[in-house]
Amino acid sequence: MTASRDTSVDSPLVEPHLGPLPEEWQVVRLGKTATFDWGNTSLTKSLYKPSGYVAFRATGPDGFLDFYEQSGEAVIVSAVGARCGKCFYASGRWTAIKNTIIIKSEQACSLFLYFYLDDENICAKSGTGQPFISVGKAKQVPFPLPRLPSSGRFRICCARCSGQRRLASESSPRLWNSKRA
DSSP: OOOOOOTTSSSOOOOOTTOSOOTTOEEEEHHHHOEEEEOBTTOOGGGOBSSSEEEEETTEEEEEESSOSEESOEEEEEOBSTTTTOEEEEOSEEEEBSSEEEEEOSSSOHHHHHHHHOOTTSSOOBOSSSOBOOHHHHHTSEEEEOOHHHHHHHHHHHHHHHHHHHHHHHHHHHHHHHHHO
């Protein structure tokens, strides 16, 4: 499939990094299919509690708060630092704090969005000593938008794979410890 041109932007869309796409899919700028927001810059990890609602920062889901600011599914993008561009999948009740970008889409499956964006080089970065990603540049990322039925099938497959990955990561430490005994 040849990538289509988004006429609202001067530069042509390039083929997404997934390779050739099914004919019925279209390539759009991510900003056309998703909403973007910054994580709460007034919150830091100094507010973390021993348990509660998951908090995401640039390094990922690494703590808990006794409150949440978001609910539902989203992709959290690390926006600052050496690993800027790293993505994390959020669902349920959660909060994104300093140095993150929250991406939500009603048109695309959130899991598909996460798997597609989870490439630290997909968003253009700025800065030299401390690299960062701006919301404006993130909105310009070419995104393959599958038809909704395809997206639904992909969602089921991703949920199964995600569940298997979670089970594997939970059982790995137990297996490692049992081999040591």
